Amino acid sequence: MLPRLGHKAIRTGSVCTPVARARSISVQSLLHGSPEARKIGDAEIQQHSKSVARGKYLHAFEVHRVKPDAVEDYKKAAERYYTGVAVDPDLNIKLTGSWETIVGAQDTFVHILEYENYQGYDRWMRIPQDSPHKENYQHVLPHVQMRNLQFNQEFAMSPSSPPRSQGGIFELRTYQLQPGALLQWESTWRRGIEARRKLVTPVGAWFSQVGRLHQVHHLWQYPDLQSRKETRDKAWELDGWSETISKTSQLATLMDNSILTPLSFSPLK
Numbered sequence: 001m002l003p004r005l006g007h008k009a010i011r012t013g014s015v016c017t018p019v020a021r022a023r024s025i026s027v028q029s030l031l032h033g034s035p036e037a038r039k040i041g042d043a044e045i046q047q048h049s050k051s052v053a054r055g056k057y058l059h060a061f062e063v064h065r066v067k068p069d070a071v072e073d074y075k076k077a078a079e080r081y082y083t084g085v086a087v088d089p090d091l092n093i094k095l096t097g098s099w100e101t102i103v104g105a106q107d108t109f110v111h112i113l114e115y116e117n118y119q120g121y122d123r124w125m126r127i128p129q130d131s132p133h134k135e136n137y138q139h140v141l142p143h144v145q146m147r148n149l150q151f152n153q154e155f156a157m158s159p160s161s162p163p164r165s166q167g168g169i170f171e172l173r174t175y176q177l178q179p180g181a182l183l184q185w186e187s188t189w190r191r192g193i194e195a196r197r198k199l200v201t202p203v204g205a206w207f208s209q210v211g212r213l214h215q216v217h218h219l220w221q222y223p224d225l226q227s228r229k230e231t232r233d234k235a236w237e238l239d240g241w242s243e244t245i246s247k248t249s250q251l252a253t254l255m256d257n258s259i260l261t262p263l264s265f266s267p268l269k
Contacts, residue, residue: 056116056117057114057115057116057117057153057154058114058115058116058117058118058120058121058151058152058153058209059096059112059113059114059115059151059152059153059154059160059206060112060113060114060115060121060149060150060151060152061110061111061112061148061149061150061151061152061206061211061217062110062111062112062113062147062148062149063108063109063110063111063147063148063149063150064078064108064109064111064140064144064146064147065105065107065108065144065145065146065147066107066108066109066143066144066145067107067143067144067145068107070142070143071107071143073143074109074140074143074144075100075263075264077136077139077140077143078098078109078111078140078263079263079264079265080136080139081133081136081137081139081140082095082098082111082113082265083095083265084132084133084136085113085133086267088133091123091124091127091133092115092116092120092123093113093114093115093120093124094113094114094267095111095112095113095114095265095266095267096112096113096114096160096204096267096268097111097112097170097262097266097267097268098110098111098112098262098263098265098266099111099170099172099260099261099262099263099266100260100261100263101258101259101260102169102259102260102261103258103259104256104257104258104259105258108258109263110172110258110260112160112204114160121151148211149211150208150210150211150212150215151208151209151210151211152206152207152208152209152215152217153206153207153209154204154205154206155186155189155205155206155207157186157189157190157193157205158193158202158204158205158218159204160203160204161201161203161204161268163267163268164267164268164269165269166221166269167223167269168221168222168223168224168227169221169222169223169224169225169228169259169260169261170203170219170220170221170222170259170260170261170262170268171219171220171221171222171228171257171258171259171260172217172218172219172257172258172260173217173218173219173220173255173256173257174215174216174217174255174256174257175215175216175217175218175248175252175254175255175256176212176214176215176252176253176254176255177214177215177216177251177252177253178214178251178252178253179213179214181214181251182207182214182216184251185216185248185251185252186207188244188247188248188251189205189244189248191240191244192240192241192243192244192245192248193244194240195235195238195239195240195241195244196235196238196241198238199231199234199235199238200220200221200222200231202218202219202220203219203220203221203268204217204218204219205217205218205219221268225259
């Protein structure tokens with residue numbers, strides 16, 4: 001903890017000097033945040049998000065850890081729920097994709113839904129509990145052991161791919177950044193990704209806004225694991241890629257990846 005600082009160290013008689021008053025204000029700002037500091041901080045956070053984000057859409061990452069003996073029943077219930085939501089014209093919700101983890105936390109499923117920003121999610125939350133969609137979701141829950149929801153925005157440099165069917169596997173990479181490092185990460189990654197595009201284009205790239213903060217997600221697609229290895233090996237020969245990895249790795253405190261396969265109803269395959 002910071003030590004408590006009094007004013008008696010700098011006094012002339014019983015009168016506190018301007019230096020002491022300034023120091024007192026500074027310490028109070030550090031401990032509690034002055035209104036001016038909070039306003040500046042909030043503005044900087046908003047400006048960072050605006051400068052790196054494609055702000056029209058909100059992407060909800062829904063992660064379900066499923067009971068091992070209920071995987072097939074879960075898939076059927078999830079298909080009814082997610083396809084039903086995606087085809088309802090009144091909701092304006094798009095299903096980016098649905099995947100099952102085959103390397104990583106097994107029996108885990110990842111669904112990415114696209115809303116028309118926060119207003120779109122607010123609209124979804126106002127739907128009555130007895131609606132067919134929410135009834136379908138109730139059939140999903142008995143098969144699930146753990147749920148997690150995180151709101152993300154797309155990086156402007158890498159908007160999500162439209163629906164496609166190329167086959168193969170997907171790799172979801174997640175980086176936990178140091179607080180305040182997002183803008184530097186984006187600037188560095190933007191330069192490096194142009195080199196990487198010579199070999200493979202990312203399916204999407206996002207950063208978190210609600211839920212676990214200071215996280216970045218990248219999604220890639222490869223024909224198979226061997227192709228993934230060969231592509232990544234070739235990337236090290238590209239000008240700028242090794243420098244990108246070196247700089248961005250210094251901004252991350254934790255890195256994780258999972259290999260996914262698309263579910264039958266996933267728009268991205």
